[in-house]
Amino acid sequence: MTCDAVRKLIPLYYYGELTPDEEDQAEAHTHECSACAREMESARALAAALDRRRMEAPASLLADCRADLAAAVRGAAAEPARKPWTLWLDAWGATLAGFTHWRQPLGAAALIAVGFFAAKLVPAGAGGVSTASFVPSEGVFVNVRSAQPDSNGRVRIAYDETRRREAYGTVDNQEIQKLLLAAAHEEDDPGVRVESVALLKDRAGSGEVRDALMNALLHDSNPGVRLKALEGLKPLAAEPPVRGALSQALQFDDNDAVRMQAVDLLTMRRDDAIVGMLQNLVQRDDNGYVRSKCEKALKEMNASIGTF
Amino acid sequence: MLDATGTAGARVSPDVDSLVRAAQRGDQDAFEQLVRAYDQSVLRLAMNLLRSPEDARDVYQEAFLRVYRNLHAFRFDCSFHTWLYRIVTNICLDQLRKRKVRKEESAVVETSEGVIDRTDGYEEEAAAANPERMTWNRQLGQRIDDALEGLTPRERMVFELRHYQGLRLRNIGEILGTTEEAAKNCLFRATQKMRTRLGDLV
Numbered sequence: 001m002t003c004d005a006v007r008k009l010i011p012l013y014y015y016g017e018l019t020p021d022e023e024d025q026a027e028a029h030t031h032e033c034s035a036c037a038r039e040m041e042s043a044r045a046l047a048a049a050l051d052r053r054r055m056e057a058p059a060s061l062l063a064d065c066r067a068d069l070a071a072a073v074r075g076a077a078a079e080p081a082r083k084p085w086t087l088w089l090d091a092w093g094a095t096l097a098g099f100t101h102w103r104q105p106l107g108a109a110a111l112i113a114v115g116f117f118a119a120k121l122v123p124a125g126a127g128g129v130s131t132a133s134f135v136p137s138e139g140v141f142v143n144v145r146s147a148q149p150d151s152n153g154r155v156r157i158a159y160d161e162t163r164r165r166e167a168y169g170t171v172d173n174q175e176i177q178k179l180l181l182a183a184a185h186e187e188d189d190p191g192v193r194v195e196s197v198a199l200l201k202d203r204a205g206s207g208e209v210r211d212a213l214m215n216a217l218l219h220d221s222n223p224g225v226r227l228k229a230l231e232g233l234k235p236l237a238a239e240p241p242v243r244g245a246l247s248q249a250l251q252f253d254d255n256d257a258v259r260m261q262a263v264d265l266l267t268m269r270r271d272d273a274i275v276g277m278l279q280n281l282v283q284r285d286d287n288g289y290v291r292s293k294c295e296k297a298l299k300e301m302n303a304s305i306g307t308f
Numbered sequence: 309m310l311d312a313t314g315t316a317g318a319r320v321s322p323d324v325d326s327l328v329r330a331a332q333r334g335d336q337d338a339f340e341q342l343v344r345a346y347d348q349s350v351l352r353l354a355m356n357l358l359r360s361p362e363d364a365r366d367v368y369q370e371a372f373l374r375v376y377r378n379l380h381a382f383r384f385d386c387s388f389h390t391w392l393y394r395i396v397t398n399i400c401l402d403q404l405r406k407r408k409v410r411k412e413e414s415a416v417v418e419t420s421e422g423v424i425d426r427t428d429g430y431e432e433e434a435a436a437a438n439p440e441r442m443t444w445n446r447q448l449g450q451r452i453d454d455a456l457e458g459l460t461p462r463e464r465m466v467f468e469l470r471h472y473q474g475l476r477l478r479n480i481g482e483i484l485g486t487t488e489e490a491a492k493n494c495l496f497r498a499t500q501k502m503r504t505r506l507g508d509l510v
Contacts, residue, residue, distance in 0.1 A: 056352065
């Protein structure tokens with residue numbers, strides 16, 4: 001067997017996925033060939049390193065998941081068309097809910113159940129049940145808060161309704177800008193936050209937009225959003241409050257790309273006030289680009305590289 | 309007692325089959341036991357793949373609701389474990405693919421030195437880093453995460469199921485609707501990529 005052929009077998013050898021024949025051949029070869037034996041050893045070492053990256057779900061997460069499921073199944077259990085199921089599912093939901101704590105009695109979890117629930121409820125014609133207004137029409141989203149079956153086979157549902165509307169206009173429009181500012185820091189979906197910040201970034205001249213960008217840079221959990229905010233702050237990199245935010249990001253952001261951008265913007269112009277910070281970063285930043293950029297800026301300012 | 313360590317399905321325990329039958333008949337205890345027998349390994353899989361408690365929670369919810377809705381249609385042509393994992397892996401693969409698209413959209417960064425690819429930057433940075441500069445663990449952890457991120461969603465899934473969940477490749481093929489041979493090739497590609505990215509560490 002050639003070395004090339006053996007190397008192909010090594011990962012599968014490690015996982016015990018070779019045929020007995022292949023296994024024999026691989027073992028015989030590595031016995032003779034020290035290069036392949038080393039290869040085998042490093043495959044083992046890599047696997048051991050990867051083992052340490054195993055993640056366990058926290059116990060509280062499991063409890064939350066079980067509570068979510070109990071709530072959702074309870075919601076579905078209120079469906080009148082399938083009575084036997086309804087009864088046991090309701091009972092099951094109650095049991096499950098009994099031994100887990102209800103952090104979200106009926107919330108986001110129930111939302112998922114709605115599509116199923118509504119779909120089943122609607123074609124049945126509802127037999128006189130006044131559910132017509134419940135049927136989510138296009139652009140209307142419902143979030144079921146509670147669903148209680150009564151003894152007549154009817155269901156009482158409490159739900160919140162969210163209606164989708166559209167606003168259309170240029171970014172300079174006050175209403176549009178207001179919506180974008182709200183979306184930039186309130187929206188759950190990071191994709192929407194990125195887009196909102198991207199649209200706002202060319203309007204950073206307005207104080208409100210500038211503040212929103214600084215806020216996104218310092219507080220948004222998503223690095224994509226923080227990077228977009230940095231782009232928007234670029235033309236304002238000389239303003240003291242913006243420089244303060246950039247310095248914060250450079251020192252404390254855990255994302256390399258954000259720090260790389262921040263160091264670029266901060267060192268675009270000579271600024272003796274940041275010498276101490278740069279000296280510090282030359283010593284301790286994890287990122288090679290950031291360190292070299294700090295070093296270069298210090299040299300240009302004729303400042304010493306170390307703090308001594 | 310049920311063994312729910314993820315390998316249970318491969319052994320098609322008669323206990324599981326009778327629980328499924330009972331749950332199909334409407335036995336609430338049986339359904340609850342089924343959920344409890346598998347939900348820890350499902351959550352662990354989602355958590356390992358997506359590395360986010362919120363996303364793992366969504367996967368858990370969606371997976372078991374699908375089980376609940378479709379259990380009546382389960383015909384025992386594979387083990388319950390395989391059937392459940394088909395559902396779970398489909399949901400996780402969708403999530404991974406969506407993430408990949410999002411990541412690629414925002415992977416290019418402009419610096420004063422010109423446009424650079426952020427993902428490349430990470431690698432160069434990590435390779436050039438002085439090991440004394442940060443603790444070895446943090447560096448290793450970050451690099452392993454990056455290497456895992458560099459796999460395609462399918463490679464990632466096969467690697468996860470084999471390495472962390474301990475499933476056999478034949479079973480993985482069955483779950484992902486492919487052959488054992490294809491799963492083997494996928495695992496090989498995944499380990500090669502990891503070797504290339506992490507080889508200097510071991």
